[in-house]
Amino acid sequence: MMKKQLFLTAFCLGSFALQSLSFCGFYVAKADTKLFNKTSQVIMVRDGNKTTVTMANDFKGNVKDFAMVIPVPNVLQKKDIRIVENSLFNKLDAYSGPRLVEYYDENPCSPRIQYDMLESIQYNNAIPTSISMKDVKRNKVLGVTIEAQYQVDEYDILILSAKESDGLKTWLTENGYKIPTAAAEVLAPYIKNNLKFFVVKVDLDKLNEINGTTNLNKYIKTHDNENIQNLRPIQISYTSPKFMLPIRLGMANSTGAQDMVVYAFSKEGRVECTNYRTVKIPSNENIPLFVKNKFGQFYVDLFERAHDKENKEAIFLEYAWNISPQFRGAKCDPCVGPPPIFTDLTKAGVNWAMNNGNQASSNVFFTRLHLRYSRNTHPRDLEFQVTPNKEHFQARYILTNTAVGDLSCNAGQTYCATVIKNRVNELENLSQLTSWSTVEYSGYVKEYYDLLKDKNILNEVKSTQKNKQPWLGVPSNESRLGLKIALFLSVVFLLTFAYLIRQKNPLASK
Template identity: 50%
Template sequence: MKQKILIIGGLTLLSPLLYSFCGFYVSKADGTLKNKTSQVILVRDGNRNVITMYNDFKGDTKDFAMVVPVPVVLQKENIKVVDPSIFQKLNDYSAPRLVEYWDENPCNRHMYDEVATVADKSLNRMMAPGKAESREKESSVRVEAKYLVGEYDILILSAKESTGLKTWLTENGYKIPPNAEEVLDPYIRSNLKFFVVKVNEKEKQKLNNNFLRPIQIAFSSPKFMLPIRLGMANADGDQDLIVYAFTRKGRIECTNYRNVDIASNKNIPLFVQKNFGAFYANLFTQQWKNEGKNISLLEYAWNVTPVNQLKCDPCVGNPPAEQDLVQSGVWWLYGKDWNDYSDIDNDEPDNGDRSVYFTRLHVRYNRKSFPQDLMFQVTPNTENFQARYIITHPASGDFNCAAGKKYLQDLKERRKKELQELTRLTGTDLSNWQEDAMAKNDETKIETVQYETLIPVYKETFPDRDTGPVGILFLSGLVLGAAGFLRWKGII
């Protein structure tokens, strides 16, 4: 009955979000700076790490400063700037997707159309030009290294205690987030260095562009983690972090928070297409809340090895090409190897394997639910996963044959299920969607099966369902009962 046609609507991340890395901003101005969504690329194999951090700093670049804790003093060769388009490509490729199917008219088995829709994926990253300055070191803080990389002045600081670091930053004219000192202390005692980034205005002007390019760092460390705690210093409320990870072996997963797959492969009503971004944002929030917030959500996982033919099914954006992977820091591909990052501990032999496995994780964190930095591990799990939602177009024409009548009955039943799924996934009342349902002219002309007609009917009948606790009580009762019975009968 269904004719499958692969058409996809990609999704621009979530609603009103700013993009930036999870370091904290030390602001010279008094204006409130927020960093709400970070995007980061992690490449990990053995103890080798390449981390690419993307900023979408909005404001005067002279106010921009980023502090990231790093495990080692990085050499200049191990710090690069890369093209921001790589983040756009990875996001487009791995974003949650909407798939369309068309019903065939059972009375008229050949009519269907192919229509392609691609959702708007523009992410504007506008940067106002500004002025930055670099300062000399002072007091108890040691400047381990000082580099100019691309448009950035980079300092690597080490400190003995947080007050020293705080004093250094304050004396150099930077405003410190109120909680930063408390957060800095544990990092200093863990012997971490601080990677401080500012914009070099002269270099910035030479570039003649109006955005800040992502910074890529490479180092060897057994620690596979992202320091999100520092980013919480000046963050009010929840922050989103998208992690794009590349490994040789398989998926990465979080080791100190629970890993949950985002709800996927769900049939949803046709009118959601109009507002797919809002739908997904609601779905994400609903699942995040239901699972207790302190979780890491999997949005995509796929083998993207250059020779692998099927890198997505269906594809929302172009799969990353080999050069995109290399640009992301996948050093084991052709034309690049770990030696490109010099001065790095190089004692691990490279096995020459050119597999690349991609994982996209989405974490929404806040201080209360995430007391620790994110720790990860590489697993041998190579199962594919995508966030995929399905809409189905109804058949058109006459339904005067017997099969046609049956079809309409089925269609009504199916749409009821779709509406039910919609309320369950998004946690929103059906009446919230009534407007969307009405604004989108229903493709079927049969009034009794139109969403507009169905919504008021089913609005009251879908209760909130949370079967988890009931399920466990029921099952444990069952198990206990069964065990007791077997024992009583002397069987075990």
């Protein structure tokens, strides 16, 4: 019954999405093929007041239907807009994703979690590429100004400002964008907050040129060059004290929750949310060996359970690490993918990865945040801050490969009893982390229980499992230690001084 209901929900979402227009953050299609449905991925790089945001895009369908609207704090220059390769997201995702670690044979293994991403709106007709005088007049009536217009590789980009939401709504409708009612309602606050609108569509000719498929259609009629997958991510940079991600436009159409994974880079340390709680995803737990084959599902269920436990509003920390090329400590334990190299960082917008003297920087801190949001639980856009917290963290789950063979000797019997207790422990962990019913896995415990000749041994041994936390390479050097010692000594000196004065003149004190 439950399963059926879930399926129906997923189906409705899918079909609804395909028919309608959606904005930044809205996910279209294929609820059943990937692990986390409706997931967007964003890279955010923050350096002082400068923010670089990269939005991944795996829109699938006719590129003519693709368009995207993102509220931005100011009118961007052409140099502030770049196109990056999809592989960047794949690398960051693979590197920072939740991981499994196997003990005894030290063979780290973890299936990479695939995320879907789409920040797109469906687009009705082709937008006229040139703007006529008539258009200009009409725009004036509607209070919509085209602040800038750029062509960046395969994308046509407009930056709009608007005086009031009705005008913008009409403009978008007249120019072929279908606006959902709910989205129109949140346009007003953005306009009043002086945000501009970054509107993107794909130039098909340019895309064909880039892909080298311009003349292909002459010879192969069946080649569907309009059904291109994996549009390249767009990267924008701006300077503004605002360090936030607008999620409200994206959820305008959505009836359900959507996921977002944020890869954040800073000089100082972890990035955290200031208007929602940022909490660590449960980590470093011992789990049964059989989870290895269904780690994807395990993590999906773990996330869902953690999300429920935190009132569906918390934002989860999945990874936090100093990944500077210069940093000498371990970059991960275990590493799921190769650590991002210098060029990856530069592509992501970390422009301090190499300093003026051509030396690799030692202060690139990487934070991966994962949130599931909906209109009810997250009424406000996400606001972030960079903290000086450099503590490392990773979502890491531990498998233990037990010994096999003849275990009939005394030590072997004790070992079996320990394994039984450990495995019960692992099953209980699994049940708590994911809500899976673990009774059906009784064989997992029975395997070693049957090897016990005298069941009384069980009363004599304890589980040996403690959460094996690796040394995370947390920088141990105290910041400004000299100043701290000086201040400490000053306080002690003052106390002594005040004490001496009081001895001389008791009236001087209170």
